[in-house]
Amino acid sequence: MNNKVYFTPGPSELYPTVAQHLQEAIAQKIGSISHRSKQFQEIYASAESGLRELLQLPDEYEVLFVASATEVWERAIQNNVRRESFHLVNGSFSKRFFETARELGREAHVQEVPFGHGFHVESITIPETAELVALIQNETSSGASMTVEEINQIRDKAPADALIYVDAVSSLPYPAFDYSRVDSVYFSVQKCFGLPAGLGVWLVNDRCLAKARQMQEEGLSIGSYHTLPSLLEKALQSQTVETPNVLNIYLLAKVVADMNHKGADQIRQETEAKAARIYTFLEQSKLFTPAVEQPAHRSKTTIVANTTLPASEVNKHLAQYDLQVGSGYGKYKETQIRIANFPAHSIEQVEKLLEKLKELES
Amino acid sequence: MNNKVYFTPGPSELYPTVAQHLQEAIAQKIGSISHRSKQFQEIYASAESGLRELLQLPDEYEVLFVASATEVWERAIQNNVRRESFHLVNGSFSKRFFETARELGREAHVQEVPFGHGFHVESITIPETAELVALIQNETSSGASMTVEEINQIRDKAPADALIYVDAVSSLPYPAFDYSRVDSVYFSVQKCFGLPAGLGVWLVNDRCLAKARQMQEEGLSIGSYHTLPSLLEKALQSQTVETPNVLNIYLLAKVVADMNHKGADQIRQETEAKAARIYTFLEQSKLFTPAVEQPAHRSKTTIVANTTLPASEVNKHLAQYDLQVGSGYGKYKETQIRIANFPAHSIEQVEKLLEKLKELES
Numbered sequence: 159m160n161n162k163v164y165f166t167p168g169p170s171e172l173y174p175t176v177a178q179h180l181q182e183a184i185a186q187k188i189g190s191i192s193h194r195s196k197q198f199q200e201i202y203a204s205a206e207s208g209l210r211e212l213l214q215l216p217d218e219y220e221v222l223f224v225a226s227a228t229e230v231w232e233r234a235i236q237n238n239v240r241r242e243s244f245h246l247v248n249g250s251f252s253k254r255f256f257e258t259a260r261e262l263g264r265e266a267h268v269q270e271v272p273f274g275h276g277f278h279v280e281s282i283t284i285p286e287t288a289e290l291v292a293l294i295q296n297e298t299s300s301g302a303s304m305t306v307e308e309i310n311q312i313r314d315k316a317p318a319d320a321l322i323y324v325d326a327v328s329s330l331p332y333p334a335f336d337y338s339r340v341d342s343v344y345f346s347v348q349k350c351f352g353l354p355a356g357l358g359v360w361l362v363n364d365r366c367l368a369k370a371r372q373m374q375e376e377g378l379s380i381g382s383y384h385t386l387p388s389l390l391e392k393a394l395q396s397q398t399v400e401t402p403n404v405l406n407i408y409l410l411a412k413v414v415a416d417m418n419h420k421g422a423d424q425i426r427q428e429t430e431a432k433a434a435r436i437y438t439f440l441e442q443s444k445l446f447t448p449a450v451e452q453p454a455h456r457s458k459t460t461i462v463a464n465t466t467l468p469a470s471e472v473n474k475h476l477a478q479y480d481l482q483v484g485s486g487y488g489k490y491k492e493t494q495i496r497i498a499n500f501p502a503h504s505i506e507q508v509e510k511l512l513e514k515l516k517e518l519e520s
Numbered sequence: 521m522n523n524k525v526y527f528t529p530g531p532s533e534l535y536p537t538v539a540q541h542l543q544e545a546i547a548q549k550i551g552s553i554s555h556r557s558k559q560f561q562e563i564y565a566s567a568e569s570g571l572r573e574l575l576q577l578p579d580e581y582e583v584l585f586v587a588s589a590t591e592v593w594e595r596a597i598q599n600n601v602r603r604e605s606f607h608l609v610n611g612s613f614s615k616r617f618f619e620t621a622r623e624l625g626r627e628a629h630v631q632e633v634p635f636g637h638g639f640h641v642e643s644i645t646i647p648e649t650a651e652l653v654a655l656i657q658n659e660t661s662s663g664a665s666m667t668v669e670e671i672n673q674i675r676d677k678a679p680a681d682a683l684i685y686v687d688a689v690s691s692l693p694y695p696a697f698d699y700s701r702v703d704s705v706y707f708s709v710q711k712c713f714g715l716p717a718g719l720g721v722w723l724v725n726d727r728c729l730a731k732a733r734q735m736q737e738e739g740l741s742i743g744s745y746h747t748l749p750s751l752l753e754k755a756l757q758s759q760t761v762e763t764p765n766v767l768n769i770y771l772l773a774k775v776v777a778d779m780n781h782k783g784a785d786q787i788r789q790e791t792e793a794k795a796a797r798i799y800t801f802l803e804q805s806k807l808f809t810p811a812v813e814q815p816a817h818r819s820k821t822t823i824v825a826n827t828t829l830p831a832s833e834v835n836k837h838l839a840q841y842d843l844q845v846g847s848g849y850g851k852y853k854e855t856q857i858r859i860a861n862f863p864a865h866s867i868e869q870v871e872k873l874l875e876k877l878k879e880l881e882s
Contacts, residue, residue, distance in 0.1 A: 164552040169766060172551050184542055189534050189716035190526040192846075225587035225718075228762035232744045261744040348763060354551035356587075356718050356765030382594045382623040400590035401710060403718030403765060404531060484554075 162477075163507050164498075166484040167298055167460045168328055171502040173352030179412040188408045199396035201408050206396070208414035212422055213330065215361065216337050222360040222389045223398055223407060227327045229384070230344040230360045231258040234290065236381045237370040238321050239264050244288035249273055249297035250487055251325065256292070273490075274300040274462070276455025279311045284320070289369075291322045293340075296329035298349075299487035301462025301496065302450050303329065310339045321366055329459045331422055331501075332429050341365050347410055350459060351417075352502035357406040362386065417501065425501050432499050432508045433458040439512045444519045449494055461497040467518060468492040479514050524839075525869050526860075528846040529660055529822045530690055533864040535714030541774040550770045561758035563770050568758070570776035574784055575692065577723065578699050584722040584751045585760055585769060589689045591746070592706040592722045593620040596652065598743045599732040600683050601626050606650035611635055611659035612849055613687065618654070635852075636662040636824070638817025641673045646682070651731075653684045655702075658691035660711075661849035663824025663858065664812050665691070672701045683728055691821045693784055693863075694791050703727050709772055712821055713779075714864035719768040724748065779863065787863050794861050794870045795820040801874045806881045811856055823859040829880060830854040841876050 164171045183189070191197050206221045215221070224230060235243060235258055245256035247270040259266035267285050271277060284291055293312060296303045312322055321341040326333060328349040335343060342362045348355035370386035380386070383399045392399050417425060437456060440448045440463050449462040465472060469485040469492050476482055486494030499508070526533045545551070553559050568583045577583070586592060597605060597620055607618035609632040621628035629647050633639060646653055655674060658665045674684055683703040688695060690711040697705060704724045710717035732748035742748070745761045754761050779787060799818060802810045802825050811824040827834060831847040831854050838844055848856030861870070 159547050160549045162549065162552075164549070166552070166554055169552050169554060169763065172549070176551065177546050180542065180546055184539050185521050187522040187524065187526070187534070189538065189710075190524075190528070190531050192528055192531060193717065225591070226762040226764075228745050229587070232746075235744075258744040261741065261747075263741045346763065348551075354765075354767040355555065355763040356768065379623065379625045382597075382620040383590050384594075385623075400588040401531065401708065401717040402588075403716075403768075405716040405767075406718065406765075 162480045162482055164482055165503065165511060166482060167496045167498045168346065168349035169355050170349065170498045170500055171352060172354070173413045173416065173502045175413060175416050176352060176409060179409050183405060183408055189405055191404065193398065193401045193404055198404060201404070201411055202396040205407050205411035205414060208411055208418055209359070212414055212418050213361075214334070214422075218364045219337060219361050220367070220390055220393055222362060222393055223402055224358045224360055224384060225356065225403070226358040227325070227344055227346040228254075228358070230358050231255045232262065233360070233381065233384050233386070234323055234342065235259045235262045235264055237373070237386045238366055239289045240373060240378065241265055241289070242267065242285065242287045243290040243292060244269070244284050245292040246277055246282065246294055248275055248277065248294065248300060248302050250299035251327070252292070252294035252297055255325065274302055274449050274451075276302050276450070276452055277304060277308070279308050279315070282312070282315060284316045286317050288317060288320050291316050291320050292325070293322065294325045295333055296326060296457050296459060298328040298460050300449065301457045301460050302455050303457040305454060306333050306335055310336050313339045321369060329457070331417065332426055332459050334422070334426070337363070347406060349498075350500045351410065351413055352500060353406060353409050353413060356403045357410065428505065429458050429499060429501065432503065432505055433461065435505075435508060435512065436461050436497055436499060439515070443515070446495070446515070459499050461499055462486070463495050463497070464493060465495050469495045472515070472518065475518055476511070476514055479510070481511055481514055483511070524842045524844055525873075526844055527865065527873060528844060529858045529860045530708065530711035531717050532711065532860045532862055533714060534716070535775045535778065535864045537775060537778050538714060538771060541771050545767060545770055551767055553766065555760065555763045555766055560766060563766070563773055564758040567769050567773035567776060570773055570780055571721070573780050574776055575723075576696070576784075580726045581699060581723050582729070582752055582755055584724060584755055585764055586720045586722055586746060587718065587765070588720040589687070589706055589708040590616075590720070592720050593617045594624065595722070595743065595746050595748070596685055596704065597621045597624045597626055599735070599748045600728055601651045602735060602740065603627055603651070604629065604647065604649045605652040605654060606631070606646050607654040608639055608644065608656055610637055610639065610656065610662060610664050612661035613689070614654070614656035614659055617687065636664055636811050636813075638664050638812070638814055639666060639670070641670050641677070644674070644677060646678050648679050650679060650682050653678050653682050654687070655684065656687045657695055658688060658819050658821060660690040660822050662811065663819045663822050664817050665819040667816060668695050668697055672698050675701045683731060691819070693779065694788055694821050696784070696788065699725070709768060711860075712862045713772065713775055714862060715768060715771050715775060718765045719772065790867065791820050791861060791863065794865065794867055795823065797867075797870060797874065798823050798859060798861060801877070805877070808857070808877070821861050823861055824848070825857050825859070826855060827857050831857050834877070834880065837880055838873070838876055841872070843873055843876055845873070
């Protein structure tokens, strides 16, 4: 029996109801049902409508299931960029999206600020030729984030035809986006949705779909099975092109229903309350300091701290109490810790974590 | 509680030990562990070494995990075909691989025989320019299969540099391939491995990897995160590029260990014994006939029968006894049934199925 509470930034602690939903999935033999059956279509439709309610998604958006957020980067470039994309980069994951565009032979422009910094919207210059503008609402590697207000200002700075993509991999459902000000938002289920990994959710509006169709009509290759038109065709039947991760779509439907029962506002309030506790602790700590200097750019869901004690030592101490935080990302592995503050983490668990981190100071 | 036994050709009946392994995964919180942790690397290594043993895979092969067999089609073309591929087509899935090559802008050649027919090796002509030869060992849509002996003859008919790909999506671990006579074999876990869907396994030899590297060095785009070199780099560390379906890799490791405990030979003998029972029944039936005429080309794992009673009526009858077979594929939906004969299906379950199918004759 493993009683550890995972504050790692994904995979992370599972949402408290997941174990029970998995028991039900076993009893109902969800792993055996056909992905072409009515039963599967109902599961898909339930996940989709639940997400529409939770995120307050407008009708012009489609909910598409792919294998990972990493896959979304590739499909976004293939389907929505003829030649040029533009990327805000302030950490490892925003950089990977930029590199993906290069690997796929596109001219990718970049505006980069140091790891852990946020962006000042007034200083962002988007090339007139940019077809896709990649924003990173929450940089999981560094804990820097953009506010929804900042994101909303981008539309007026971007070319009229440019599609605005928002990486919310490790923050949704926390940010209350104005979906009319952007074109696509994507996330992974193993972060704030508290599910096992193996499913990416790609929200796209009609502008993204129209662009993909245009490119296809011009004879450009936009991929094979996971083009936007192919994904949409099946999504309209509450199905997927390939045999998908049925079990995870089932669990997503269930957890999203639980979240709707609780309410998005309540989840946001709890997220903010827990984040406030964590940042207050970090600011008062002798060992830790918030890694993101500017408070407005500090993530509420993936909180990164500089640590004077090596991250591995911090986790060694925490392990005695069945607790684990994430180590820093890449070259920050030992000099930073990352604390996931997801809906799965209760305020009591956060309090216990902070208490045990505090012990390290004495 | 769902007590149905699924003879559908994937997703299908789960391997009998899966429910217990899922319980252990819940207790061990496998859904929460990091895909960069030592614990995950051990799970990955266990799945890989187990597969190497079960399939008797030579050292020059790598075991790569992707999202689905559908993804393998795309990655194979991107990584291993500059211009031309060649496809044997005798059903819907072999056709999809061919279409994938076209969608990706390649010149795809095809040799097609009618749905449900096998190939006569002597009549196969492979163009000298073919870089990839796509064989379909087991066509899940029609129940036609190639024998290992037939597959082994292809090497001598193919250009020396051509890479021979074998679709064993719904047959491995049954076929005892001579891996030195082919270059890549791929399968999905929701078929004969009796797992929930959401994971494809791509076995590639050093020739496939060398070709991908050559193409990359020539400046051709071979994709982004799931290029063969990227997949290999992480596989050598027992990791994946993206956050994968950790839970399914865990379950695969466990089920493969169970299969090794039983032994590949035993699994093959049982598969043949059950297939013999099913085909004997079909040949003697007044309602059903084997859809594949030539006995040598009849699949042992996905058995397709023509039915005079609509497939939906057959399943309505079976539902009373908590049994389900697959309907026919595509336009054969009502005129054929498909019976999965996977390692998860016991001889007792097969006997019960045949008994209930027989009732329909009276």
